[in-house]
Amino acid sequence: MPWASREMIDVGSLSWADLRRGYVTQFHIVGALMMREMRTRFGNRQFGYAWALIEPLIQIGILVFIFRMLGRRPPLGTSFEAFFLNGFVPYSLFNQISLRSAQAIVANRALLALPPVRNMDTVWARIILEAATGTVSLILLMAIFGYFGVPIVPNDLLQYVLGLASAISLGAGIGVFNASMSSIWNIWPTIYSWFARLQYFLCGVFFLPDFMPPTVRSTLAYNPLAHCLMWIREGFYSGYESIILDKYYPITFAIIAAILGMTIERVFRRQVEQL
């Protein structure tokens, strides 16, 4: 095993002070990377920030328009706007985190020339930035919708926030996996973005898995993101309790993906770092 080097096993005289210093340094570096990513992610103009609001507004608007034309009624509650807001925004949050961190290592290869910056720092920076962007845009969207009379106050705020956190964690876990997979296998981002597009139809942005036929429902239950959306909607609507929601499933999925990703990064670090 060429990668089973001594430093993996023998940490030598590593003390708590060393560990603390390591974390403080990493905290600064991830912070610096976030500032840098922010400038490149949103560009120079205010439009970059505005787009984070406009894009979900358009998407939700299209969905509301289509479903009104079809003469449907919302699966839950009385408002299509609220139903799609609580579907599309977490979906997009998950997608942005997992897709953008997929490119983190590959896009920041030049940074490897700076010894203090390591591969995973760039991944964490993108995850935190996307999670913050998505959360802020959700809060602003809620304010906008609330202003126009759409019901936006979750019935059970704790479960709502936990559900949202599960979607962010799932995006982060899969993001870590994507980032290290992409660094060793350059076709992976293409494959994953295909999955990500499918998610729009599979996670329940515009439907509720509970109301699907049993075979479809049990297949959809394999999709961890579908559980996050049901969790969020359980928190949002009073009287809705999903029959297939398993709150441990997306969390476990996220943890396993993250561990796998970090293992891949550690095992192939030498190959990836070779310039």
Add this chain to the structure above:
Amino acid sequence: MIRFESVTKRYPLKKGKKTILADATFDIPRGQSLGVLGVNGAGKSTFLRMISGSELPDRGRVIRENVTISWPLGFSDSFHGSLTGRENLRFACRVYRKSVERTTRYVEEFSELGKHLDMPIRTYSSGMKARLAFGLSMAFDFDVYLVDETTAVGDAKFRSKCNIVFNEKLTNSDIIMVSHSMATLKSYCTAGCLLNNGTIRFFDSINDAIVAYEEQIKEKA
């Protein structure tokens, strides 16, 4: 202290592997400037990157204690093309936790980039980029500077400016330098080392190192 502890480093070739260091244990001598010699592909740049910490050894470890080490200057830069020079400086200051103001002031004066400092890096010529990178590393006051074939940056006037600052640095800092120009090595370095097929030999005098290197080339020819 910079210590290599039973370090093995190989890199893959199309056929087989090239060994740079094989189970080598040594300290990098401090208090003198070191010229790194070796034929093309002996692993001089990889050696510098291992010292800096941007590349890991296959086995063993590199210990750096109470010493600040620069990134390898001149080999590649980490600047982001769509950010301005100033923004890239700010990023480097945050990473190395240095004062943004003081660094920017120093680089402004040193690099003579003027208004270009507020332009995106992608509009820079390679000479301008090198001036920015060189100024930045000089602003940071490292204990050890790693230099990979740079000194021929910019016009004659800027080069002589670099030489003056670099020589000032030599009073407090060490330089570890890779160059194909023996004249450059002689003018900057007092000691030398020679990388050859997995072994490394240290010489107290750069001249001895150059002699050994030239003998090695003759043997191969």
